[in-house]
Amino acid sequence: xxxxxKNIKQLIVKKPLKLDCGQTIKDFPLAYETxxxxxxxxxxxxxxxxxxxxxxxxxxxxxxxxxxGWWDTAIGSGKAIxxxxxxxxxxxxxxxxxGSFGPKEINKVSNEPYGLNFPVITIKxxxxxxxxxxxxxxxxxxxxxxxxxxxxxxxLQFCASFPDRTFSAIPIACSSSHSPQNIALNExxxxxxxxxxxxxxxxxxxxxxxPKNGLAVARxxxxxxxxxxxxxxxxxxxxxxxxxxYEFSFDxxxxxxxxLRHQGYSFVDRFDANSYxxxxxxxxxxxxxxxxxNGLTEAFTGxxxxxLVISFSxxxxxxxxxxxxxxxxxxxxxxxxxxxxxKTDKGHDSFxxxxxxxxxxxxxxxxxxxxxxxx
Amino acid sequence: MxxxxxxxxxxxxxxxxxxDIGCGDGTLINFLSKEKNIDVRGLELDEENVETCISKGLSxxxxxxxxxxxxxxxxxxxxxxxxQTLQAFYNPVTVLxxxxxxxxxxxxxxPNFGYWKVRTSLLFFGRMPETRSLPYKWYDTPNxxxxxxxxxxxxxxxxxxxxxxxxxxxxxxxSLIHNNNIKLKNLFSEVGIFLIS
Numbered sequence: 001x002x003x004x005x006k007n008i009k010q011l012i013v014k015k016p017l018k019l020d021c022g023q024t025i026k027d028f029p030l031a032y033e034t035x036x037x038x039x040x041x042x043x044x045x046x047x048x049x050x051x052x053x054x055x056x057x058x059x060x061x062x063x064x065x066x067x068x069g070w071w072d073t074a075i076g077s078g079k080a081i082x083x084x085x086x087x088x089x090x091x092x093x094x095x096x097x098x099g100s101f102g103p104k105e106i107n108k109v110s111n112e113p114y115g116l117n118f119p120v121i122t123i124k125x126x127x128x129x130x131x132x133x134x135x136x137x138x139x140x141x142x143x144x145x146x147x148x149x150x151x152x153x154x155x156l157q158f159c160a161s162f163p164d165r166t167f168s169a170i171p172i173a174c175s176s177s178h179s180p181q182n183i184a185l186n187e188x189x190x191x192x193x194x195x196x197x198x199x200x201x202x203x204x205x206x207x208x209x210x211p212k213n214g215l216a217v218a219r220x221x222x223x224x225x226x227x228x229x230x231x232x233x234x235x236x237x238x239x240x241x242x243x244x245x246y247e248f249s250f251d252x253x254x255x256x257x258x259x260l261r262h263q264g265y266s267f268v269d270r271f272d273a274n275s276y277x278x279x280x281x282x283x284x285x286x287x288x289x290x291x292x293x294n295g296l297t298e299a300f301t302g303x304x305x306x307x308l309v310i311s312f313s314x315x316x317x318x319x320x321x322x323x324x325x326x327x328x329x330x331x332x333x334x335x336x337x338x339x340x341x342x343k344t345d346k347g348h349d350s351f352x353x354x355x356x357x358x359x360x361x362x363x364x365x366x367x368x369x370x371x372x373x374x375x
Numbered sequence: 376m377x378x379x380x381x382x383x384x385x386x387x388x389x390x391x392x393x394x395d396i397g398c399g400d401g402t403l404i405n406f407l408s409k410e411k412n413i414d415v416r417g418l419e420l421d422e423e424n425v426e427t428c429i430s431k432g433l434s435x436x437x438x439x440x441x442x443x444x445x446x447x448x449x450x451x452x453x454x455x456x457x458x459q460t461l462q463a464f465y466n467p468v469t470v471l472x473x474x475x476x477x478x479x480x481x482x483x484x485x486p487n488f489g490y491w492k493v494r495t496s497l498l499f500f501g502r503m504p505e506t507r508s509l510p511y512k513w514y515d516t517p518n519x520x521x522x523x524x525x526x527x528x529x530x531x532x533x534x535x536x537x538x539x540x541x542x543x544x545x546x547x548x549x550s551l552i553h554n555n556n557i558k559l560k561n562l563f564s565e566v567g568i569f570l571i572s
Contacts, residue, residue: 308429327436328446336416339436340425361426368432 001097001104001272002210003064008056008099009033013132020122020285030129031099032091035059035075036083038137043374045139046081046366047130047166048090049147049154052222052279053271055098058090059083064098065270073354080363085370086143091133093126093154095279097272101129104205104272113205115274123150123286127157134165143373144366146170148351149318150279153178153286156326159307160288160299168306168369170362172351173315175322176296176329177287182317185225186280189218193273202274215273216264223263228314228347232256289329296329303335308365310358312350313343338365376402378547379566383456383482386540386570387413391453394418394477396440396470397460401428408433416452418443441465444473455481459508459566461527462486463517468530475536480572487543489523489561508565524567525557531571540570 008031016026033056038045048058050070059075061068075081075088092100095118103118110117134142145166147155152174159169175182193199196214204210227235236256240246243253252258292298307330311323320341330337342358344350350358376384380403387393389411395404398417401424407413417435419425428435436443440457441464455478457470462485464470474481486508487493496504503513511518522530524543531538541552543564552560552567560567 306434324438324443331436331446331451332448334448334451336434337436338425338429338434339438340422340429341437343422357426361429364426364430365432368430372432 001268001270003270005031005064005099007063010099011133011136013129015132017125017128019119019125021120023119025101025119028094028101028129029099029105030091030094030101030133031096032056032089032133033058034090035088036086038087038139041374042137042139043141043143044085044370045087045089045134045137045142047134047142047145047158048075048081048088049130049145049151049158050090050093051147051149051151052276052283053219053267054151055096056090056092056100057098059088067270070352073352074359074362080359081146081366082363086366089133089137091130093279094129095121095126095275095282097275102272103202103274103278113203115205116202116277118274118278120281121278122282123153123157124161124291126282127154127161130154130158131162131165140165142166143370144168144170146172146362147174148172149174149348150283152318153283153288156288156299157286159303159305160291163303163305166305167373168308168365170308170310170365171323171326172310172362173312173318173323173348174326175286175318176299176326177289178284179322183284185221185317186284188221190277190280192217192221193277196273199273202277204273210268211273212265212268215268215271215276216261218273218276219267219271220260220264223260225317226347226349228316228345230314230345231347234345296325297332300330300333300335303330303333305335306369307335307337308362309337309339310351310361311339311341312346312348312355312358313341314345315348315350317348376406378544378549379458379484379568380406382542382544382549382568383458383484384411386482386568387411387454389413392416392451393454393456394447394452395456395458396444396474397457398424398428398433398435400424401431401433401435403456403458404428404433404435405431440470440473444470444477447473447477449476450479452478453480454478457481457483459484459486462520462522465519467520468534471530471536475572478572480539480570482568482570483527484566484568485522485524485527486518487524487561487564487567488521489525490565491562492565494562506565523561524552524564525561527567527569528552528557531569536571538569538571540568542568544568 196211
């Protein structure tokens with residue numbers, strides 16, 4: 001990426017954080033953004049966890065990229081997560097590239113970007129770092145915490161690690177344990193980045209060379225996995241891109257090719273290739289059940305949090321089965337859980353697009369939770 | 376709220392834990408939660424009903440009771456309710472076994488195929504019955520395994536299921552059913568409610 005990150009909100013986390021890999025970090029920046037107002041009782045706070053390529057700018061216009069925030073469909077005045085009522089917090093994850101401590105940061109010892117000297121981080125590390133933000137705002141208990149995809153995985157970890165910090169939780173299109181298919185797709189993306197000759201073994205920050213092609217291919221592969229077969233069929237079919245017939249070449253003849261190329265190459269402007277490696281690794285290492293002797297059920301034992309688990313019928317990256325496994329574990333542990341599968345052909349990306357049924361479901365859940373929580 | 380739900384509600388003590396299988400739009404569990412401080416959960420197949428329940432703040436899981444009751448641990452609820460749905464399962468006995476496993480007690484209600492209006496429909500008109508509690512055409516009914524109050528009573532007996540209370544409903548009037556009056560009640564009850572364990 002080549003965007004300058006400036007004029008953003010950052011919390012310097014002073015308290016040492018022992019990472020899963022064994023290293024300890026302290027005095028590191030955590031970039032965040034907030035929407036709406038925290039009320040006097042501090043009982044209207046909503047924490048949003050972002051997915052792999054997201055950042056703290058969930059709503060409105062992202063001031064760095066000048067594009068629409070990644071969850072502007074859901075967060076804002078009068079929207080599903082209504083910023084007229086609620087105080088919404090979103091932080092850039094540890095390992096990210098929008099101002100939080102990540103491989104792009106300058107190592108004060110060597111005065112160079114960390115690159116691959118950055119420690120390998122986990123979902124649990126990300127979540128621990130974000131807890132500092134709640135302490136910063138002196139929020140004892142959130143009204144709701146939610147997130148889709150990797151955001152959902154952070155949320156599950158958050159609920160397991162800090163069982164008293166949120167009244168309600170909405171894990172969306174996620175998994176409690178990254179599946180081999182998920183890992184394989186992430187590995188495909190990483191190998192694409194690593195195969196780029198401009199990568200300089202991860203130390204590309206020293207020169208003006210960037211592994212743009214590798215990162216773009218990684219993004220394209222990811223993007224296919226976020227859509228569904230029927231969604232692609234409906235959106236593109238076999239339509240050609242501004243031409244009447246095949247050109248008998250390897251240019252983007254099909255609209256779907258052109259779309260993918262656009263998705264890939266517009267991504268490299270706003271995302272750091274090393275961050276992509278680190279964050280996908282964190283996702284692959286995520287297996288909540290492994291952290292507890294008696295598996296996932298133990299992770300949720302004693303939960304007072306009210307859960308709403310949501311999956312999408314056409315999501316093949318994090319299929320309904322993964323969400324049901326979470327529901328089963330929550331049920332087995334006696335937790336309070338609701339579950340809905342939204343019928344849609346928009347695939348894994350359903351939570352990011354205007355999907356009315358999904359948006360009304362989360363809205364009614366958060367609103368009804370607030371009616372109970374504020375008492 | 377319909378009479379059947381009022382009776383089921385009266386059978387349930389306050390502050391208990393209840394699972395309603397096939398909870399529909401959540402009318403019953405919403406009432407139980409608000410009026411009796413009961414910790415309620417629901418399982419419901421219909422997507423729109425699930426959405427309605429969630430909007431009421433009810434913890435309802437979208438799923439099929441035929442295949443998904445295994446996820447609930449043994450004796451994890453004080454009561455499990457199955458209202459007029461047993462006859463719609465492929466394997467009603469398997470579902471019944473799950474009910475008894477999950478709940479310390481269960482409440483099962485059945486639309487009574489032995490009700491006199493049902494009998495006369497077949498006897499005098501030679502047509503498959505359509506009544507208030509059985510409103511479907513024969514070719515378009517979710518009811519695969521219709522039974523009478525007596526049939527269900529015999530099933531419970533044969534499987535050593537203890538029947539603590541049986542209540543019949545006829546025109547919103549209720550009466551207790553026991554071994555001595557079951558022949559008559561089987562004729563005059565539209566719906567039978569069984570408290571079993």
